[in-house]
Amino acid sequence: MQPRDLSAHSPYVPGRGVEEVARELGMEPEELTKLSSNENPHGPSPAAVEVIREYAAQVHVYPKASHTDLTERLATEWGLDAEQVWVSAGADGSLDYLSRAMLEPGDRVLVPEPGFSYYGMTARYHHGTVASYRLSKADDFAQTADGIMETYDGERIVYVTTPHNPTGSEMPRAELTDLLARVEDHTLVVVDEAYGEYSERESAAALLDEYENLAVTRTFSKAYGLAGLRIGYALVPSEWADTYARVNTPFAANELACRAARAALDDDAHLEKTIETARWARTYLRDELDCHTWPSAGNFVLCDVGDATAVADASQRAGVIVRDCSSFGLPTCIRVSTGTREDTKRAVEVLNRVTREVAEA
Ligand code: PMP
16 A cells, blocks of 8 residues: 655655754754754743643533634734635745635646745645746846746746745835736736744735735744644735635644733734844844845744755854754755744854864864
8 A cells, every 4th residue: 555656755854853952963952053944043922921821621522612713803003804814824824825715726826946945845735837947046036027927938936935934035016016907807816924923024915905815824833932732824816715624634734822912912012022132133144244145024034054965064063043044945044033032142153163174174
C-alpha cells in the first residue's frame, strides 16, 4: 500500500528549533538565541496568556462562539462584512482555503521566487500546478507589476508577499493596483501580509471595496506572538458570501486560539512594543552587520554572507540560530529575525566574527 505519487511535493523546511539544536550541540536551550523563524521575541501578549489559562478547562467544547466573536471582531477592525473574514489555523490554513475555493485540478498558480514555499505546496495538495516569477537580487528584490506580468500567463492565483519573506522588500501600492488592473478577470491576486504589522504602509485590505479580484492573508503568529496556537485569517471579496462554509475544515481554528487572538487584538501595548523592537532591531542589524544587507519592512533582515550554510552552522555553534536561505534559492544569504535588544546585539557580534572566520578559512 502506497500513497499517491507525491514526488512533485517537497517537504516544508522550517527554521530550526531551540530544543532540537541544543540537544544536537549538547547545550542548554537558554544558551541559545533563536533568530531563525521570525517569532516574537517578547512572547505572546500577556492578555492572551491570561485568556488561555482561563479557558483551559473549557476545551471539551467545540469552538463556536469564540470563532464567531473573533470573526466579528476582525470584521469591525477592517470595516468589512463578517462573511469576508475567513478565520483559519494559521495563515497557512487560509492559503489552503483559498486553494480549495479557487483551484480546479490542473489550474496554475504564480508564486514569487525566492518566496514562501507553502504557496506552491498548497496548490499541489489541491491538484494544481505552480509557476514562478523572479524577484531579482540584482534589482534588490524589487516587486513591480511589470516584473510579475512578464511571467504571468493567465494563472488562477497570483501570490504577492509584502513585506516579502525572506527579502523584506515591499510592493508599493501603485504597483499592486497596476497588477490588479492588468491580470485577467479569472485571476485572484492574494496579498500575503503575514508581516504587515511591521510595515509602515497601509494594508491592501483597504482595496477590498474597490477590487473584486483581491484577497489578503494575515496572521497572529508574528506581531501577536501566537505562532504556537496556529491562528490566522484571510480577507476575501464581498461577493463570495457563503464560500467559507463550503471550504473550511470544521473547527480548525481552536477554542484557545480564537479567544487568545481576540484578547491579543485588544492589547495595544504588546503590539506597540513588538513593532518598536522590530524597527529598532532591523535598523541596528543593517547599521552594525559588516556584510551587505537589504532594507526590510518585516521583523527580519536578509544578509549576504558568502557561504550561507557555513555561516549559519558556525553561528549556531556559537549559540545564535539564524536561517540559512539556501532552501529559498539564495545560497549566499542568511535571514536574521529581529530579537530583543540584547539578543540582536549578541547576534551582530557573533555573525560579524563567524562571517570573517568563514571567509578567511
Ligand atoms: N506567509 C509568510 C510569508 C510566512 O513567512 C509565514 C510564516 N512562516 C506564513 C505565511 C504562515 O504563517 P502562519 O501559518 O504561522 O500564520
